[in-house]
Structures are given as C-alpha cells and as structure tokens.
Amino acid sequence: MSYEVDGQEIATDEEGYITNLPDWTPELGAVIAKAEEIEMGEEHWAVVNFLRDYYEEYQIAPAVRVLIKSIKKSMGPEVGNNKYMYELFPYGPAKQACKIAGLPKPTGCV
Amino acid sequence: MAPHDMNTDDAPKVVGDPFKMPKIECGASMDTNTYKAAPEHNEPLGFPGELLDNWQEVAIAKIGELAEKNRAFQVYLDTCVKCGACTDKCHYFLGTGDPKNMPVARQDLLRSVYRRYYTFAGKYFPWLVGARDLTKEVLDEWYTYYHQCSQCRRCSVACPYGIDTAEISMAAREILDSVGVGQKYCNEIIAKLKKTGNNLGLNPKALRATLEDLEEDLEDETGVAVKLPLDVQGADILLITPSADFFAEPHIDGLLGYAKVFHAAGVSWTISSYASEAANFGMFIGSYENMREVSWRIRQAAKDLGVKRIIFGECGHAWRVGYSFLNTLAGPFDFLDQNYPIPQHIMEFTSDAIDDGMLKIDKSKNDEFVMTYHDSCNVARGSSMGRQVGGQFDLPRKVMKAVCNHFHDMERDTIRENTFCCGGGGGLLTDDLMDLRIKGAKPRMTALQQVTADHGVTHMAAICAICKTQFSKVMPKYGYEMDNIMSVHQLVANAVILDGQEED
Numbered sequence: 001m002s003y004e005v006d007g008q009e010i011a012t013d014e015e016g017y018i019t020n021l022p023d024w025t026p027e028l029g030a031v032i033a034k035a036e037e038i039e040m041g042e043e044h045w046a047v048v049n050f051l052r053d054y055y056e057e058y059q060i061a062p063a064v065r066v067l068i069k070s071i072k073k074s075m076g077p078e079v080g081n082n083k084y085m086y087e088l089f090p091y092g093p094a095k096q097a098c099k100i101a102g103l104p105k106p107t108g109c110v
Numbered sequence: 111m112a113p114h115d116m117n118t119d120d121a122p123k124v125v126g127d128p129f130k131m132p133k134i135e136c137g138a139s140m141d142t143n144t145y146k147a148a149p150e151h152n153e154p155l156g157f158p159g160e161l162l163d164n165w166q167e168v169a170i171a172k173i174g175e176l177a178e179k180n181r182a183f184q185v186y187l188d189t190c191v192k193c194g195a196c197t198d199k200c201h202y203f204l205g206t207g208d209p210k211n212m213p214v215a216r217q218d219l220l221r222s223v224y225r226r227y228y229t230f231a232g233k234y235f236p237w238l239v240g241a242r243d244l245t246k247e248v249l250d251e252w253y254t255y256y257h258q259c260s261q262c263r264r265c266s267v268a269c270p271y272g273i274d275t276a277e278i279s280m281a282a283r284e285i286l287d288s289v290g291v292g293q294k295y296c297n298e299i300i301a302k303l304k305k306t307g308n309n310l311g312l313n314p315k316a317l318r319a320t321l322e323d324l325e326e327d328l329e330d331e332t333g334v335a336v337k338l339p340l341d342v343q344g345a346d347i348l349l350i351t352p353s354a355d356f357f358a359e360p361h362i363d364g365l366l367g368y369a370k371v372f373h374a375a376g377v378s379w380t381i382s383s384y385a386s387e388a389a390n391f392g393m394f395i396g397s398y399e400n401m402r403e404v405s406w407r408i409r410q411a412a413k414d415l416g417v418k419r420i421i422f423g424e425c426g427h428a429w430r431v432g433y434s435f436l437n438t439l440a441g442p443f444d445f446l447d448q449n450y451p452i453p454q455h456i457m458e459f460t461s462d463a464i465d466d467g468m469l470k471i472d473k474s475k476n477d478e479f480v481m482t483y484h485d486s487c488n489v490a491r492g493s494s495m496g497r498q499v500g501g502q503f504d505l506p507r508k509v510m511k512a513v514c515n516h517f518h519d520m521e522r523d524t525i526r527e528n529t530f531c532c533g534g535g536g537g538l539l540t541d542d543l544m545d546l547r548i549k550g551a552k553p554r555m556t557a558l559q560q561v562t563a564d565h566g567v568t569h570m571a572a573i574c575a576i577c578k579t580q581f582s583k584v585m586p587k588y589g590y591e592m593d594n595i596m597s598v599h600q601l602v603a604n605a606v607i608l609d610g611q612e613e614d
Binding site for chain 1: 145299310311313319320324327539576578
C-alpha cells in the first residue's frame, strides 16, 4: 500500500507504516489519519507532535505511560488519561498514533 | 471497569461452555495468514532472504536432519495412533472450527511429508499410509497452519503418547525459515534484539529515560526514593524482564511492583541495557542457534556486571527458556551464587519475601478488585517454581492471595496444567492475526465469564507479557475493559507499604 500527497506516492509497509521516515510531513500525517478514519483535532496533533519530539530525542516511541503523563501536563487530566487516548486513537495510542506520526511500529509483546 | 452484569440472581448461571465443540467448517481459517518476513528480517538470523530455488530439496533434507538430531521429534512423527484425544483441546480449533486446527491434523501436515520421504511404506505405497509429496501448496499450508498454533502444549497433556504439537510446530517453522519463508513478526523482532538488546528496539538512552521517569512516578506516589537501577556494576541481582515491561500497560505496573519488592527487601539489583529482554523468540521459530544467541546475552550481561543472581520478571516463555533450557544454552553459571536457583523467578523472590516478613502489606488496597488468575501456558506446562511440585501454579496464587482479599479460580479444567492459552502466544501476537487471536481467546474468555457470573470476578491477573497484551486487546470483545487484565506484581505494588511511605 502507499499514500499520496500532492501527487507524490509515499511508500509504506504492509500495515501502512511509512518506510522512509524523512518522508513525513504534517500533510502526510493528515492523509494517514484519514486512511485510519481519524479526524485530526488539536488533541490528536498534541499526541502526534509529542511522539515525534520524543522520537527525535530517543529514536523510539515513548511508553504509553510517559506519553500520557506528558499530555496530562500540557492538556490536563481530562485528555491525559489512558481511556481518552483510546478514544482519540481506537487502535491504541502507541501503534495507531505512531503510524500517523510517521514512526516505526513498536514491536515485541506490546 | 465494570464487567458483564450477569449476577442478576444468586443461582450459578451457565454463561457458556469453554469446551463446546464448534461446528466443523473445512478451510474456515485457510485464508488467515501472517505477514511474511522480508530479506532484511531473515538474513540477520542466518536464513535465506527469500524462497530458495531448490527449496523442496532443502526442506526435505531439513526434515531428515531434524528427525536425526532430535529423537523426540521423530518419535512424535512416528507414534500417533489417531486416537483423537487431542482433537478438541486446541483453543484455535474451538475458536475457528477449522479441522486443520485439530492438533492431530496440524501434526499430520508435516507427518504426511515425513512419511513420504523417510518411511518405507511412504516411499513405496504413499496412498496407503497418507503420505504426500512436498509441493508448494503443502509449503503454503504449513505456513498458514503452523502460524495458527501458539505452541501452548495443552493438546500434549491430553495425548496418551505425549506427542508435543509445539515441537512439531517449531520444527515446521524452522524448516520454513531454512528455505527462506520466515514470519515477519518473529524474525523482525529477533533481528531487532540482536541490534539493540530487546524486542522493542529500546536503546540505552531511551531505557534510562524511561526508568528515570518511572522512579519519579514512584516517588510521587510513595514519597520514597525507590530506584530502578540500570547497568550498575557489582549489583547482587540482575533483573531480566520482557521489554514490554518498559513500555506497555499493565506490564509497567508489574515492573513497579518488582522495584517495590526489591526496595522493601533491601537488596541491590540492576537492569542491563545489553540484555534488556527476557523474551526469547528463538524458541517460537524452533531455532536453537537463535535461542542460544539470545540467551547468551544474559550470561554476558551477568558476567560483565559481576552480579551474583539472575531473576526473571513476568514473562511466560522466557521462564520456560530460563527454567528449562538456560543452563544448556548459556551455562554453566558457575560464577553465580549457587545458594539461589539459577535463574530465579520474581514470584519465588516475592513469595520468600512474604514468608520472611519483609513486606508490609495492606490487602485492602486491592479491595476494589475481585481477582482470578490466568495460568500462562509456558509457565504452566514448561517450567516449575519454588521448592514444591506444582509451584508454578501455587506460588502466583499464594502471592495474589497474600495481597488481595478477593480471589476465585476459574473452572479446574481451564487452569493449572489444563490452562487455555490466551490466544496470542508462540509468535502470534501480531495485528495481522487479530481475528484468529479473538477467536482463540474464546475458551479462556468463556471460563472467565463464568467466574464473573458466579463470583463477581472483575479482573484477571497473569505473569506473561504476551498474555497481558493479548487480553488487553481481546477482553473488550468479550464484554470487559482493557484494564481488566493486570500484572500479578501490579497487585503487589498496590498493597505493599514501604517504610517511610506517605499514606493518604
């Protein structure tokens, strides 16, 4: 499968994670979200941006708990909790949000 | 939080039968396939990148090699008398109704080919003995159905000859790998571990940051500086735990439990960034070499850090490898303190700490939970614990009962040595098999619904990273919430009161 942004084709793996990380732009993020049937709001972008910042620093996505703690700090406890994260990203804040953020899929027993 | 409200009257209520024979449907799950590995996943494991031109010749030779090297494997292929005792023991069969998911049929996928090339009758009268040629269709069928076996060994308990389908399934995957047909999920993960030390791909800097973050949480919660030490030279204990414990829920809550227990017991311990993984996916793919390489990292870390003991965290198949194979794979561990089990399980440590009065416990902290315990297959049928026979069943229950007031077991034939797999073990915990995982979880979920109806059970605990992730994903399909699955040491963490802890 692949995504299309401004007439350009962006390659992905079988599950829709982009294979070349520098391909990512916010426009692409929006396209991936659409394919995931997610309408991106301010809260979605806060999660995506945090994941990208964290990835830039550590080359891996944060633990869900670390993500939630940070979002809780920036957006309050109504948004920064596990349940709400799953409302934002029904397939999980780790996997689905990573996909939209253009990051590799977390692997292992997770 | 609230589970099914099924307690409308006091009488025991049958919500379903976990052993119910499904309606047989040939080919029901023949199109359920897991993604194949790319060359970059296969090659670091020593396998051909893609399907070899002479795959048939190589695969047939590999069957012969395995039968020659592994006598048990040959016996398993030779001795089945088709008695049928195993047919209804597999959760994937019960969940899908596909007759090829009956353990005997699953074995026969390989047995029929072995017969064709390695038995007298099969060589000359294949039609008489159910022997068949190894064709591409057969190879594809192997790929499909040997990735619908979680290697949980429930069927082997029922087999009067002790035939172990898990061994056959592991061998089949090894044969597939040897001709360049690997599974993406397992092989990508093993390749990642070889690079970073864990399945997640967590580098030392990220691991340190995660642990520091958790230390902050613990101090916020308790007012006590509980440490999660990393790469500490000369620590007494090396903790080997699944990397999911650094990432996922409820796994992380279990890790915090280990930290509290170690703190309360006053021992010095460390995590290693080099061997930051307990899971050993080498076992799932039947590869001795890969299993050994993964295990060897644990030995290396123990030596480099100069520890005296190794303790494993909550990880099912890691404990099977740890308890049953570690010494063969990476021993002798003559440099460790011989007064302790090598390796030891965190449950043994916590159980002893309870007996020795090292833990101050307030059971009421878990009063909101009515608990049951899911025996993870690899712990139940591939290991032991403690000093008594059956300790792998009794110690987790003992620890749970020591920290919880409300505990009820599920039906006897679905627990202990007869436990049902969570539905995601053996390298099947991947999103592309979600449909199979949901169906495979059905017997366990049905047994759980029964104790919910009978005793108001709200939560289930487990000591395996795969089980925890699997249940957090599939329980919502059966009327529970994702956080109705807990780590045993999460319950311990809730109930342990540390010296100097601020109580609210």
